[in-house]
Amino acid sequence: MSTPDSIRGLRSAMTLAEKASLMSGANFWNTKPVPRLGIPSIMLTDGPHGLRKQGGAADHLGLNDSLPATCFPPAVALATSWDASLLARVGAALGSEAAAERVSVLLGPGLNIKRNPLAGRNFEYFSEDPLVAGRLAAALIRGIQSRGVAASAKHFAVNSQETHRMSIDEIVDERALHEIYLEGFRIAVAEGDPWTVMSSYNRVNGTYANENVSLLRDVLRTSWGFDGLVVTDWGGNNDRVAGLVAGNALEMPSTDGVTDRVIIAAVESGTIDESVLDDRVEEMLRLIERTAPSPDAPAADLDAHHDLAVEAAENSLVLLRNENGILPLAPESGRIAVIGDFAAVPRYQGSGSSLVNPTRAETALDALRASALDVIGYEPGFARRDRPSARRLRRALRLAARADRVLLFLGLDESAEAEAVDRTHMRLAANQLQLTRELIALNVPIVVVLAGGAPVELPFADEVDAILNSSLAGQGGGRAVVRVLTGQVNPSGKLAESYPLRYADVPSSATFGRTEATSEHRESIYVGYRYFDKAGVSVRYPFGHGLSYTTFAYSDLIVGPAAADITVTNTGEVAGSEVVQLYIEAPDAADERFRAIRELRGFAKVALQPGEIKTVHIEYADHAFDIYDPVSGAWRTIGGEYTVLAAASSRDIRLRASIRVEGQGDLDLASGLEHYRSGHVDRVTDDEFQTLLGRELPPATWQSNRPLTRDDIVAQTKGRGGFASVLYSVIDRSSDVLMLLGRPHAANNTRFALDLPFRSIARMSGGAVNDAMLDALLVMVNGRFWRGARQLFAAWRAHRRARLSE
Known part of the structure; x- marks a missing residue:
């Protein structure tokens, strides 16, 4: 075990260039080694609910395959167990799979607050309440790190939406910031002691989270006592020197040495003192020491982990409704019709950087057919991505008419929720709602099994007999659902977020995901049940709700x-x-x-x-x-x-x-803040919010009449005309084409490019694009296409010659 003195000694033996080299990746997933001093490279990889180690082409969006690993229920489901001991066991299993693959840092858990049900990444987060989020995240962290693998609490902080996530400025008052958005992280740090924290892409009150001295130094380190390493989200660096000063040590992925040279120049010019760099280097060396792989790390027991995934799902299922005790089902329940595409093709995880390649996946349909129930048939009932299908509807109704009970599997499909994209509404697909209405008209008892990573409107809730929320239940969710439906397991899950009657009831519904430059948290501390209970707003199911047998x-x-x-x-x-x-x-x-x-x-x-x-x-x-x-x-x-x-x-x-x-x-x-006293924060005025903040509101929209710079995002090319509009349309329409081709993951994640800052095109290109080429591209999008094209060609030729001569 290294000591602080030995780490300082190792750091003092390094050259300035070697120190700077430790501050960014060697490639997409690995840090740089320093062979001269025996400092190894370490691997960081995705894994909030399952290891996503890519063996081939690397990406941060789940587009390319990863090695098989156990897909445990995501945070949205684990949270509904309210069981810290269970999460510690899941964390230990995650850690053991990572250790067996020589992964040093598992990038999770995510514990941002679920401010709005449409946030595209809600499935990766625990709760609308910071106590639930913090306690459960801490348990997962303890489990992961018990196997010598670092966890990474993310995304710090106020990562509340995916729309323009790499540039959006989250405007939030200090009280809400500390009571709601930071408190879960404080608990996770205090009770879980994570070895790394990942900074978020967004700005917080005008400053990028990764450069925010108040967040990274004053709060995280000084107030909370965090002694680990801060890593950027992938491509989440803006100003490398400002990040270093604030407390960010590691930038990922590789920038082909670009930002290493920036750090060296800043030290040599006296812009920053070398002691700032030394602090970050020591944090990196300590992480390497903490996660040193064991030479005899055992292979992971994937069979045991699958059984644990089933157990975790069983403890996370939430029985929302059970009129007249229709559940549990028994052999004497009569003829059972299974309807709904999700019964045969389950949704058990989200998409994007957390997409796991499961070791196996059990379906509810197979488990039902293997049960003692009298299953008389199965029909998908609807097309997966809301395409009309009269034939499927007709066949489903014909099957239901012969049944004594209908098990109806509904939910959000793969195109509905994903990293980099927020949902546009809170409804189920129209074809699912039509099928449900027509089944209800048959007067056959209906049990709905609901899948999805966030709340949905349930206009039929009072007209069906039972609703079991399976959320996203991981690779063992199919078996778990049937064990709960048949009473082999008594449901014990409780909602970790409120289910509104309709999206319009959410206080941030009027503006969420629809703004450009800023996202105003006008509701302040009134998030989730804190708002609904204070304002007296009816909900479909309250926070903490869940029935039992x-x-x-x-x-x-x-x-x-x-x-x-x-x-x-x-x-x-x-x-x-x-x-x-x-x-x-x-x-x-x-x-x-x-x-x-x-x-x-x-x-x-x-x-x-x-x-x-x-x-x-x-x-x-x-x-x-x-x-x-x-x-x-x-x-x-x-x-x-x-x-x-x-x-x-x-x-x-x-x-x-x-x-x-x-x-x-x-x-x-509350002086002068009428709606904050009453709780009716859906009515807050500009003046009230400014009074709460203690400052004027920054502009909420982009300035369309100025040239775009490296710090602007690609989405700002929309509507500018010429090549700028062509660039936007190509990306936008490619997403539509991929959706038509049946590739929803790729379609959603293609839109990631629209929210990419221009500066990141060079930094994330692996050396294929340099700053001169980027500046030429900006000339093109700013209305001088041919001049920029000539500059781009010249810069490309020079860059190519330089790389060939290396």
């Missing part, structure tokens, strides 16, 4: 200054597990106070046999009675009479008890 009674809530005890009894006839949720109501929060009515401050999952009684001890989360004071820049305890709630969801309150908290006095943060 048994019932649980809560009694004897005893509250203390640091924890509460609740007695829970299984009052049903089968064994089951209950997620006990502890909320705290602030004094007068329902009145004109800038506070949520209630906030989750603890939770525990307890397993009970029929008739069994257990007392659950739940400690209050940090800051349970605090708010963040933007004036002092610190948390502040607010005294008063609080109410502790033991609950089965944010709207299923079982017990209440009062507790007196001594604090530092009241804090009036």
Whole structure:
């Protein structure tokens, strides 16, 4: 084991060029070695819910195949288990597969807050609540790192949308920033001790996250005590020197030495002191030392990991509705018709950088046919990507008419949600809704099995008999679904995000994903249930909701200054597990106070046999009675009479008890902020938001009358005419063509190019494009096509000659 002194000694033996070389990749996935000093290259690769190690052509969007690995349920599903011990076991399995493949850094977990249900990457994130996100991410991190592989908590911070994600400026007030968007990361750092953190692409209040001194130095390191390494997201560097100063050590992927030379020049010119570089180098050396591979690392037990993937899925399925106890199904339930394409071709993971090549994949249809149920037939019922098919509809209705029960598999297909693309609406496909309506008209009992990585509108919810949310259940999800449907497993999942009745009910719905330069978080702290409960907005299913095949009674809530005890009894006839949720109501929060009515401050999952009684001890989360004071820049305890709630969801309150908290006095943060007092933040005005921020709002739109620069994104070529518009159209239409060819992953990820800053074209080209060629391209898109074309050809020839002479 190296010591700090030995790491410093190794660093002091390095030349300036060698130090700079450690600050960026050798290729897409590996860092540079320093052979002279025996410093090895290490490999970083994707893997929030499964190892994505590419053996051939490398990319960051899931377009090219990776080596087979266990595809565990993504974070959207693991979160609904509310089971930290389960996530630690999943993390250990992920770590062991990475170690067996000599991977040093697994790029996950993602734990950004689910601000809006249309965010394209919600399937990779845990929750709308920072306590759930932080606790579960910490458990996954501990598991991964128990195998000597570094986890990477990402994307730090406020990565709330995919639209223009590499340039968007997330405008958020300081209180919401700390209470909502940073708190999960703080918990993950405090309880998980990640060895790396990945900075996000976006700006935060005007500054790129990767260059944000307040975030990376003041908060992450000084306040939270993080002692690991910060790595950029792939292509996420803007100003390399500014990133270095803020605390970013490693830029990925390779820039063919371009930014290494920038660092050397900055040190030699005195722009930065070499000690800044030395700090980053030591962080890199420490990561290399921490993740040194074991020479006898065992092969991963993929069979055992598949069984764990099934178990994780079983614990993550959420029973949303079960009228008249139609579930579980038994052999005597009669003839079962299986309808819906997802039964045979499951959606069990998202797409993009987290796309895993599974070792196997079980389907619900195969598991149903192998069960004791009387399955009389299967029909897909609809075309996968919302194409009309009268024949499929007709055959499905004919099958359903012969059945005593219909199992209807619905969901979001591969084109609906992906990295680099936000959804445009919250509806299921029109052909699925039509099929559902016509099946309901047959008056045959219907059980819906729902797949997808984010909430959807469910206009039929009250007209079907049961709804089981399988979310994205990983490679073992098919077997898990059938085991829950047939009662071999009692569902115990609870929603980790609210399900609105309709998208218009979401406070950010009017602007999310529709802006250009900025994304304004006008709702402030009122995200998810904090908004719905404060504003009194009806929801389809509340945060924390989930049914069971048994019932649980809560009694004897005893509250203390640091924890509460609740007695829970299984009052049903089968064994089951209950997620006990502890909320705290602030004094007068329902009145004109800038506070949520209630906030989750603890939770525990307890397993009970029929008739069994257990007392659950739940400690209050940090800051349970605090708010963040933007004036002092610190948390502040607010005294008063609080109410502790033991609950089965944010709207299923079982017990209440009062507790007196001594604090530092009241804090009036609502002066002149009418809608922040009432919670109706969907009505916030420009003046109110500016008052909350304490500054004027930056321009929300791009300036279309100025020339584009290296810092602008390709999407800004739209509507400029000439070659600029041609470039935009080629990329835009290629996405449409790929979708028609049945390649939704490639189609969605092609749009990644539109949000790419021009500077990244050179940096991510692996040396094929240099800055001179990039500048020529900018001349072309800025209306001087032929001049730029001549410059491009000349720059290409010079670059080619230079590379051939090396």
